[in-house]
Amino acid sequence: MTPTGASYTTTIENNTGDFNYGSLKMNSPYAKLTADGYFFNEVDGELSTSTIKLNAIVDLSDNSTINVNIVTHLKSQRIVYLVTSKGMSFADANKQAQKELMTAFALQDYATKDASQYSIIAGDDAAGALIAISSYVLSDRSEAEIVEFLSKLTNEFSSTGTFTDSTKEQLKKTKNYLNGKLEDINQNIVNRYKELGYNVSVKDLAYYFDWDNDGIAGNEIDGNSTVELSQSQITVPMEGGDYTITVKSDKQYYFEAPSTTTDGDSFESITPGGSVNEDTYFSSLYENGYVIKNMEYSKEIEGNTIKVHVAPAQFKAQKSVSFPLFNARGKQVAEITITQDGNPNMKSDRVNLGNDGANAVSYAFSCFRDAMAKVYQLEGNYSLQTNHTPFRADDSGISNAWQMFYKSLNLMSTIKRVDANALGYYQEYLNTYFALAYYAMTAYWGGVPYITEFGVDVAQNIARTSEQELLTQLAVSLKEAMPSLDEKKNESLSNVNDALFVSKDVARVVLAYVYMNQKNYSEAQSLLEKVVNNGYYSLENTTLSKYANNSECILGLAVQTRSGESVHPCLDYKDVILSLAECYYYNNNTSKAKQEIDEYCSKKSLNIDKTDIIKAIATLRYKTQTPFFLSFIRRNNLGGSFLGLADAQLYQLLWPLPSSDLNYNPQLTQNPGY
Template structure:
């Protein structure tokens, strides 16, 4: 974004206010004939504004002031000045303009003044302009004349050539900078705007003055800029990269306001985007380029591949220029970015080889021919990646899709979490514990009083926000793993499924973020349908199951035990998802496998307790780093009692009522809760209600028991889904409210 800074380039000379300080008739240059000269021109940084002062002092051929000086002011806001007819005593003069200016980068007038110089030969030019280019080369001219004893003409020509070469603009050096004007609409105008914009960037006016001083001092003695300054220009070029059209519009609008139509050529041609020392030769107007092939399937054993780019302009694998949002930190190398792995230097336990799973890949480009070498696969899973082709300005103009088959024979040892990884996972679970606790309270309150929630409810909004905070933090850790070993995918899939199962159970369709990059203030996703959410979760759980361990799940010892969930966790979640899809036949075998494994068992008590005991499959304790949580109260997520009753539900829907009744009778006896066995489904509902099991409302909703069991009016069953928070409706594009609720 633009700073509210002004940096100015054009000093204008206006209204005549001449003062002659000396009238010496001494001969300054034996070849110079003192004849009247009409001296006029423009001062442009953008143009200096009306009333800005411009002083002129004549110089002898050694650049020593002769003692004669003249002053005038700029006549109008286009930067024009006119001294009228003067009979000067020397052909050489130094013009200095001081005033407020128009900033073509941010489109506003400056808040402070800028001073620009020009050293000119009045015998060659009666129209002399003062601008950034004349300012930058003025000290260089003086140095070449006084220290290397060059004539003014030779010194001026050399300084002009050297200066424009620094910007890759040497082909425009034949025209003297004092003849350049923004209003000319030609290449000279393009050059002047480009260099002026490089000086302005998003610097404040004080920073512009300081930067101009640095540039003139560096250039004066060497005819070049330091390497550090050249890097700063590259950074500035990246900042300007996405703003050239706006700069062009700013200039046109400014002059239109002043009553002039000014043409501005395509400014992209006046920057050296690929750092080859020549501006504009790399520009390709095409929005994309053709490749000889766009998709390469790499076998598990790897291979070598060649792709031709169909263009006569240079293209790159790493862009020489990019588009940046700010030029404030000019010493930062353009294009660098902070990636998640920098925040997770110890994502994995100490000693983990984070490079062991990726096949060797080398990509090079020469004369628009891309060569790619891919080594044998080192992972069991397929790997997909993209080779982007950039033009000189950093725009992706083609993308080569690469995929390599996995090697199923590879053995992968999954490392434990390191310090950063454990802290990150613990942080995710703190958010998740808060969300589940709030969800359980909301569900219990509604089950008791059956009063609908409002979209303005703080509790509803807070519960929603906690779930999404847990998801966002989880996806950040997931991204860090993906950029390294990508070995935790099955466990991330389980956590993602748990969070979205909970969300969809209470809100139906929800925004479905699966990547950290999906999040953003201006990038809120609309709702994805409940069925699509559940189908995706089923897919990623089926993918995760083979890689999870067959064991009793332990989520309480430390972050590692909490993160590395068992197969049973995935089975239970997948079964619940199938139940919400009413796929009872698919859910039942998963639940029966959990029951037959024997890791969990029912406890003979009618107390409603949630503890880390034989009934707890997956629970959350806020103090996730506690070493010994056995027997401590926890927040229930997956409960064995719910598994047994959900199995009975599936048996009921598949016609196996005898077995379903066995599960119901077992639960009733263990918990000393009597039920009316005449209606199996309502018996299950009664047990779930009295045991205060998780996901009670989604059970009621999928079995259409809102009216017959809960006693809701037929027109109130919409309350089994909660309202989307009003804040999400206000800020989320395309967000819709659940039926029955107001905005």
């Protein structure tokens, strides 16, 4: 292993890397070959901008054809060490170095073929192993870092036949980075050689990495993207129980995979499937004395058997929880869902909000209040115009109202989700607010994206639900919510708990409006009559259209201003009376309709033409600025005869969707005319 001093130089002849020294007279069969030049980085698919040197120490008497590559380079100094320090023959040293190096990368199954015969374009197992080791070196590194890391590996391996613990950990991180790159690496090699005029194939590179860290590459892979389970849905009674699931595979699967995918080689490994539990954010969703109880369960996996133990339920509403199953690469291959019945005997008295809950609900309702106040302001300004200038899609008021609605819905969705995983107490109250928000949006925009479960960027991929389909969904939701609501006068201004615990009348009014827009005036009339007959609300002897916390306010949310407390309208008794008159008219009870109109005019000191009942209702709505005026105009086809819109202007009864959201969400379509 001492250089003789003889040196020969040649050049690479073609794109397959061929070189030829011709006939050489040598005193020894052992030679050190050094390849020096630019290289193709199969990880990023780019040619290098700087050069690299790779070595191979070989016995030329055994081979007339030699390949120089990453593997020959990494073991070259180890061969020298074993011969010079351990007195081994070249053949034994070469064989041992080859076995040690391939074992260090869990590729010992491919150690019998000498690395000097490995070819990246051979399409065999040796090629797969070579590409894997090369990728470990290249990874997510600059060219200077590649040279440095290669030197580090070579030096460590030369004297010990393995790598240090810190380097092994680094290689695990590298493996996690390469996990998401293997298909690209494969294609990069195929494409590169295709550009050079050669057709090469590359085996599935996943089989040349040790994902489960058992020291053998590829033995953990079954080639499937999913795995079959004896059951993936477990239904558990409130008493709990023990359950067994069989994984129908001879490979090992994991709750937390030994390997995963990272975005960079320097990142720490991240266990897949981890997420922030919202319950930890709402440490005091409920008032003192009420603790959020989640489903308690444990799980273990041994071989192809999963055992699950579920404790007795400590919550009232049914709950579900899911956990993933991963293969060794960290790819989710299955999901197991546990659904447990709640305990109906859990305490069900009124549960007020705790500090975190009160803050969250207050913020959600403030966004909802601002959205409602903005659409009423926009509606009033438009209705009072003589020329009725259409809104623009980039109008800041339109955009602000739209964004506030969805912001409030998103916030309420989060509160609902946390509550559903605990006592499940606030669901129907929040569902009523949900329905009111979406009804309001249909009144002004028609069909809108109907989102009940918000998540990261979910809104950018949701198309509009048609107005009629959305109304049908809202009717179902409101009918389901109503039995859980209280029969009382709704008090929404005194504190956040009163605002949350809406009365049955709130749901009745919203459901009646839904029915009216579906032309189901019979059902709407019954609901509105119930609200009137309850006697909780009455018309005020005033002509003022400004809202106040009085007997006309069914649902109002307060805001503090410099001049004091101001009420923002949500639902209003004036609208109930005029809506009831409309129902009487369409249900062929003209006398009742006129009676409601007469009482309304008397209370408001108004004298109007009552010849045409529907136009009389329109006049009263116009003069007292009741909510959802444009929705009334639209369903009664009064855009032309009452508002004076030409046929070409009738599209203005629906507003434009904000242009910013159209740009953000390719699934959205604009309303006609804008």
